[in-house]
Amino acid sequence: MKFIPYGKQSINSKDLLLVSKSLKQELITTGNFVNNFENKLRKYFSSKYAISCTSGTAALHIALKSIDIKKNDIVIMPAINFISSYNLCSNLGAKIFLADVDKLTGQMTPETVMKCIKINKLKKVKLIITMYLGGYPENIIKFYNLKRKIKCYLLEDACHALGGSYRFRNNNYKIGSCKHSDISIFSLHPLKSITSGEGGVVSTNNKNFFLKAKLFRSHGIVRGKNHWEYDVVLNGLNYRLSDINCSLAMSQLSRINTFIKKRKQIYQHYIKNLIKKNNNFNFIHYDKNSSSGFHLFLLSLSSQNRLNKKNLMKFLFKNKILSQFHYIPIYKFSVFKEKVNLNNFQGAEFYFKKTISLPIYFDLSKKNQNYVINRIKFYFKK
Ligand SMILES: Cc1ncc(COP(=O)(O)O)c(C=O)c1O
Incomplete structure (x- = not known):
């Protein structure tokens, strides 16, 4: 595979x-x-x-x-x-x-x-x-x-x-x-x-x-x-x-609408089959007056969930699924020289600890979408 x-x-x-x-x-x-x-x-x-x-x-x-x-x-x-x-x-x-x-x-x-x-x-x-x-x-x-x-x-x-x-x-x-x-x-x-x-x-x-x-x-x-x-x-x-x-x-x-439509379907498939009624994850409410380009699917682990997101990423990697961080907060990079007070970045700290991106792209088959969903569900059942 x-x-x-x-x-x-x-x-x-x-x-x-x-x-x-x-x-x-x-x-x-x-x-x-x-x-x-x-x-x-x-x-x-x-x-x-x-x-x-x-x-x-x-x-x-x-x-x-x-x-x-x-x-x-x-x-x-x-x-x-x-x-x-x-x-x-x-x-x-x-x-x-x-x-x-x-x-x-x-x-x-x-x-x-x-x-x-x-x-x-x-x-x-x-x-x-x-x-x-x-x-x-x-x-x-x-x-x-x-x-x-x-x-x-x-x-x-x-x-x-x-x-x-x-x-x-x-x-x-x-x-x-x-x-x-x-x-x-x-x-x-x-x-x-x-x-x-x-x-x-x-x-x-x-x-x-x-x-x-x-x-x-x-x-x-x-x-x-x-x-x-x-x-x-x-x-x-x-x-x-x-x-x-x-x-x-x-x-x-000339195919942008087709691309976005498919990405939206994948987003909805994850929401319906992975996120809804599953208290391991937060449902992210987006602005109802906006329509997305669906570039990323952000999986937000709920706060009661003590599992480390890196372990989930490692598990997915072993199962040939490449998840990603989008993004590491800028103030954590060596290039950022000033000292920051993390109390002023509670949102960024939470987001960084709890969020990963799952595969979403035009040619991602239903079979592979279901594979990603089932592997994640299995991980949380363990
Ligand atoms: C939010 C954001 N800004 C800027 C860029 C830079 O774009 P490029 O890689 O085409 O230079 C990227 C690329 O990933 C991005 O995601």
Whole structure:
């Protein structure tokens, strides 16, 4: 029996066909596939601007440069997060403050952000970075109201949430529409909703951010009338995604609803057959006005359950099931130099002790879903 990973891409013959078509074009980078993919993204999000780039990390870097995050700017982000936001803001010299998270969803909330502002006596917050852990968009409108109240920028790290959406005042909005944020970013890594191999996306309605983003993505170069004339107006990098990658992403984007539908079915199967009526696990209540990208299935062990999550992970590993931690709190890494008071991170500590991610991806068969469920049930019966 092969290992069952927690996530995996799904590639079909249509993907192969479009990628091979891209390879036969005159331009295999900065060509039509890039433009077409970006147009499709704009339509999908209903945002004014969307650009592709080489990774989710590149997308974050581009977004931070567009907002002009620089030395000593105050940035608040969740303590439970992938490390990209932290590393990038550190590299830019920003003052980073971690906010605690809800103990079940693992997500920062407007209340934990306010607590972070109070505890650290922060005066002028420049940016809040939210992250929809697992793909489940939480507190969008509340964060938007908070952003307006304290007059800061709001960046959605939506790397897990491509394909997610939310409802507000009888309207549906896609994550990436940026109707209630300044800028959103996504990853097109193979484990995400759709893939381009490696890749990322920035979406915004702010023309100024878009123009800066485009410049920063390609060396800060502005072209003149003739092809040999150009100027460099800012210190950009090369974060361009090739047409080969964009062709794969375009093909995948055309199937995004199918991908999300299947992930939702797997989520519901776990809930019905593993979580409901089982007091070994917490049922995680997500925002009813939001619809997830179902990137992760978070299994939250209940507090009365004394079993160590690492032992469960070891047991699953022996049974060829690869579970994962998403994520180790940022303040536990060596790269994080400040001392933290763990009393201020009770949500993150609980979440970290109690939560693992189970396999969820398009090609995960019913047989393997049931195998995962039965192995876990067996573990708790022992
Ligand atoms: C929340 C989050 N942000 C940023 C990233 C970075 O994306 P990439 O791996 O495409 O650079 C990831 C990737 O896993 C992520 O999960």
